[in-house]
Amino acid sequence: MCPLIPNGIIGTGWDFVIALILGIAFGFILEASGFSSSRNIVGVFYGYNFVVLRVFFTALIVAMVGLLYFSYFGWLDLSKIFILPTYLTPMIVGGVIMGIGFIMGGFCPGTSFTAVAIGKLDGIVFTIGLYLGIFVFSETFPLFGDFYSSGDLGNMTITEAFGIPASWVALAFTVVALAAFWGTMLIEKRVRKNMTEYKF
Amino acid sequence: MNKHQTINKEPKYINPYLGGVLLGLLVLVTVLITGRGLGASGAIKSTVVTTAHVFTPEQAESNAYMKKFISDDHSPMYTWLVFETIGIFLGGLLSGIVFGRVKKLRTEHSPRITSKTRLIFALIGGMLFGIGSQFGRGCTSGAALSGTATFALGGAVVMFAIFGTGYAVAYFFRKLWI
Numbered sequence: 001m002c003p004l005i006p007n008g009i010i011g012t013g014w015d016f017v018i019a020l021i022l023g024i025a026f027g028f029i030l031e032a033s034g035f036s037s038s039r040n041i042v043g044v045f046y047g048y049n050f051v052v053l054r055v056f057f058t059a060l061i062v063a064m065v066g067l068l069y070f071s072y073f074g075w076l077d078l079s080k081i082f083i084l085p086t087y088l089t090p091m092i093v094g095g096v097i098m099g100i101g102f103i104m105g106g107f108c109p110g111t112s113f114t115a116v117a118i119g120k121l122d123g124i125v126f127t128i129g130l131y132l133g134i135f136v137f138s139e140t141f142p143l144f145g146d147f148y149s150s151g152d153l154g155n156m157t158i159t160e161a162f163g164i165p166a167s168w169v170a171l172a173f174t175v176v177a178l179a180a181f182w183g184t185m186l187i188e189k190r191v192r193k194n195m196t197e198y199k200f
Numbered sequence: 201m202n203k204h205q206t207i208n209k210e211p212k213y214i215n216p217y218l219g220g221v222l223l224g225l226l227v228l229v230t231v232l233i234t235g236r237g238l239g240a241s242g243a244i245k246s247t248v249v250t251t252a253h254v255f256t257p258e259q260a261e262s263n264a265y266m267k268k269f270i271s272d273d274h275s276p277m278y279t280w281l282v283f284e285t286i287g288i289f290l291g292g293l294l295s296g297i298v299f300g301r302v303k304k305l306r307t308e309h310s311p312r313i314t315s316k317t318r319l320i321f322a323l324i325g326g327m328l329f330g331i332g333s334q335f336g337r338g339c340t341s342g343a344a345l346s347g348t349a350t351f352a353l354g355g356a357v358v359m360f361a362i363f364g365t366g367y368a369v370a371y372f373f374r375k376l377w378i
Contacts (some may be wrong), residue, residue, distance in 0.1 A: 003233065004232065005234050010233065015280060015300045018234065019281075021287065022229070023283065023286060023288045024290050025226050027292035028223050028291035028294070029219055029291075029295075030295075031292040031295035031299075032214045033214060033216060036292060036299055039377065042376075044366075045366045046374065051213070054220055055218070055219045055220040056345065058219075058221055058223070059227060060224065060348055061224065062224025063227035063231070064348075064349050064351070066224065067231060067349065069274025076232060076301065083350060084342075084347040085352075086342060087354065090336075091336050091337060091343075091361070092361050094358065094361070095358045095359075096361050097328050098336060099365025101269065101326065101329035101330075101331075101332055102366050103373045104321045106321075107322075107329075108211065108341070109240035109241045109329060109341065110339070110341045111340075112326070113240065113285060114289070114291070114295070117289050117296055118296035120306065121305050121307040122307050122308055122318055122319060122322045123237070124305075125319045126322040126329075127244070127326060129322065129324065129327040129328075129330065130244045130333075132327050133328060134334060135248050136330075137330065137331045138248060139263070141264050148334075149315070151284035153354075154354065157351040158348075158353050159351055160353075161353045166351055187316070195378070
């Protein structure tokens with residue numbers, strides 16, 4: 001039955017209406033969780049606020065396990081969902097560049113849009129930066145076009161790459177997430193005790 | 201004392217685990233309906249391609265990267281991620297109104313740095329994130345979260361690379377935040 005649009009159950013004419021509604025829910029959840037504040041977000045790297053880890057990992061395991069249940073009951077055809085293609089080295093390099101941008105800028109793209117929405121100038125400037133960065137990337141693309149499309153492994157899943165069944169992957173992520181929730185709770189308590197500049 | 205008062209008046213955020221469950225269900229519903237996950241950086245890419253195509257059409261069409269996203273039948277703005285991103289902005293605004301966080305323009309920064317420093321680093325950080333998201337085929341939303349949730353190897357690679365690098369370099373930028 002699912003996915004509904006690729007299977008023709010919902011007409012493609014509804015695409016943009018659905019996109020807008022899902023986006024509104026996305027933005028609401030990000031802002032309500034505190035991601036319109038760069039200092040909340042970056043806390044995950046300094047130990048004073050692990051909200052990013054909690055929201056991200058919870059979302060990840062809920063979505064993973066949910067997809068597996070829908071597939072198990074036969075409601076979702078997993079072969080019809082989009083699997084992000086893997087370009088191994090470019091994606092590692094991209095992730096490293098994004099990681100540095102994350103620490104310097106304090107936002108990621110989605111969260112910066114919600115910061116713009118509530119009037120944060122740093123969010124607006126970060127978003128302008130995103131625009132400039134992608135513009136610079138496009139203009140200089142011929143310099144590294146070969147590297148960009150190197151390491152192409154196709155639409156590979158974690159299951160195929162490591163030969164571990166999807167259910168075990170989801171279980172592993174769940175166990176790691178629960179351990180991280182517990183461990184970071186202890187770290188956060190200790191770090192906050194010693195912090196005076198940042199109030200909670 | 202004054203500081204404590206202003207902090208106490210700050211509206212609370214929702215419980216992070218509740219936020220996580222809601223976000224996870226949203227990713228799930230998005231995949232169940234559309235067959236793919238959420239995203240964010242894609243909309244900025246569409247905006248870059250669109251503005252380049254409007255102001256310098258010939259250069260945009262001959263650009264090896266931009267030409268992949270230019271088609272004759274519709275504008276690059278007429279894509280799923282652009283509408284979803286308009287939604288992100290509206291949803292953020294809605295939550296901000298509900299919880300009383302929509303205020304006049306302001307810059308949030310650590311008391312140890314000036315607004316100007318914060319904005320310079322926000323600009324550089326944004327640029328790096330923009331460049332990195334093109335190599336990564338998506339950002340924290342499209343690659344790290346939606347990619348990993350759909351068991352894509354690339355999603356997990358991007359996720360570990362972003363957060364691993366964040367921890368590796370956090371020490372050098374600590375004055376910006378703590």
